[in-house]
Amino acid sequence: MENGLFSFLQQFETRHLVLAASAIAAGLAMIAGIGPGIGQGYAAGKGAEAVSYNPKNGKNITMVMLLGAAVAETSGILALVVALILLFANPAIGLEGSAIVLIASVIGAGFSMIAGIGPGVGQGYAAGKSVEGVGKRPDLQGNVVRVMFLGQAVAQTTGIYALIISLLLLFANPLLRLL
Amino acid sequence: MEFAPRVIFRIFGLPITETVTVTWIIMVVLIIFAYYGGKSLKKKPGTFQIIIELIVDGVNGLTKSTMGEEKISFAPYMGTLALFLALANLIGLLSFRPPTADLNTTFALSIMTFIATQYFGLRSRGLGYLKGFAQPFVFLLPLNIIGEIANPISLSFRLFGNIVGGLIIMNLVYSVMPIIVPILPHIYFDVFAGLLQTFIFVMLSMVFISGAMDD
Numbered sequence: 001m002e003n004g005l006f007s008f009l010q011q012f013e014t015r016h017l018v019l020a021a022s023a024i025a026a027g028l029a030m031i032a033g034i035g036p037g038i039g040q041g042y043a044a045g046k047g048a049e050a051v052s053y054n055p056k057n058g059k060n061i062t063m064v065m066l067l068g069a070a071v072a073e074t075s076g077i078l079a080l081v082v083a084l085i086l087l088f089a090n091p092a093i094g095l096e097g098s099a100i101v102l103i104a105s106v107i108g109a110g111f112s113m114i115a116g117i118g119p120g121v122g123q124g125y126a127a128g129k130s131v132e133g134v135g136k137r138p139d140l141q142g143n144v145v146r147v148m149f150l151g152q153a154v155a156q157t158t159g160i161y162a163l164i165i166s167l168l169l170l171f172a173n174p175l176l177r178l179l
Numbered sequence: 180m181e182f183a184p185r186v187i188f189r190i191f192g193l194p195i196t197e198t199v200t201v202t203w204i205i206m207v208v209l210i211i212f213a214y215y216g217g218k219s220l221k222k223k224p225g226t227f228q229i230i231i232e233l234i235v236d237g238v239n240g241l242t243k244s245t246m247g248e249e250k251i252s253f254a255p256y257m258g259t260l261a262l263f264l265a266l267a268n269l270i271g272l273l274s275f276r277p278p279t280a281d282l283n284t285t286f287a288l289s290i291m292t293f294i295a296t297q298y299f300g301l302r303s304r305g306l307g308y309l310k311g312f313a314q315p316f317v318f319l320l321p322l323n324i325i326g327e328i329a330n331p332i333s334l335s336f337r338l339f340g341n342i343v344g345g346l347i348i349m350n351l352v353y354s355v356m357p358i359i360v361p362i363l364p365h366i367y368f369d370v371f372a373g374l375l376q377t378f379i380f381v382m383l384s385m386v387f388i389s390g391a392m393d394d
Contacts, residue, residue: 070371074341081344084351089182150386153379157333163340164332 014099018092021103025110026086032079032116039072039124046128050135057138064134064145068127071152075116075159082113082166097176109169115162122155184281198281205266246389261381268373280343289335292384300391334383341376
């Protein structure tokens with residue numbers, strides 16, 4: 001590793017490396033936005049389909065679509081929160097310790113939020129199917145929406161785990177204690 | 180920017196944070212609400228009594244349809260949980276710090292659900308409940324136990340993550356544009372997300388407890 005990555009990184013100060021890593025991590029975290037995008041698009045498509053065969057209940061269908069899509073947005077918001085913490089309230093800046101571990105932790109915190117793609121797509125799928133169901137059976141709207149919310153909440157779980165790891169890496173990094 | 184709850188004062192060196200003081204405010208509001216709500220019930224209800232009857236009927240109906248007719252005795256706990264969480268999540272509108280934006284609050288509540296799940300599962304099904312962890316195969320036992328322990332963790336972090344996320348974004352919005360603009364994010368993060376997370380926390384608690392008691 002004479003002229004490798006490590007010797008390249010050694011020419012910078014630790015603080016500067018952490019700042020650069022934070023920038024990369026903030027960008028990486030926002031990749032999670034792919035998930036809600038696909039999911040909400042699916043919900044919107046199903047909404048348009050449902051309105052086409054049940055135009056009378058257009059208002060209810062739109063409401064269910066908006067509710068479902070709003071929940072599908074959660075992973076995007078959690079990713080945004082991590083990105084904003086990295087940009088405006090980064091706890092890793094000014095920490096003492098090995099530069100390579102610090103920058104890896106910061107990038108890892110951003111990386112983990114990419115898991116949000118899954119919940120975003122899944123919750124959007126649930127929203128789309130609920131909209132379809134409400135279009136077919138408007139009288140069951142209450143039951144459909146209840147099951148949708150419950151299922152979406154469970155679908156969020158892996159995204160929440162990603163958030164736990166991300167916040168752990170930033171605020172209570174156990175790896176820094178092993179140095 | 181600092182997101183941790185501020186320490187308001189200390190009792191014998193014990194820090195009392197914003198979370199605790201705001202919880203006290205909610206407790207006072209709920210106690211007064213419950214006292215006057217149950218004090219003078221009339222045959223011909225006034226507006227206040229109609230609102231209370233709507234809440235009680237709603238909680239009873241939700242408990243019956245989610246947990247089953249015979250578990251209606253859980254309705255008071257679920258109703259209390261729902262009222263506390265709704266107030267706690269909505270109190271951000273009055274520029275207080277929501278107590279649910281503190282992991283201590285949400286984890287305490289999810290531990291209560293977890294203990295209730297284990298207790299009522301054991302009480303109603305006895306050893307059959309413990310045997311359920313070795314289903315469908317014995318070698319899935321560790322996986323089932325991890326899954327069971329993951330329930331309160333994801334339950335508490337779901338509520339905490341959503342509320343603290345809203346709190347951080349609202350802080351940013353206020354620091355950039357302090358007037359008029361925050362109205363719309365308030366409606367989404369405090370009213371919509373707050374009430375939705377209340378509903379989800381209560382519903383999941385019901386599903387976990389009745390799931391452990393049935394089958």
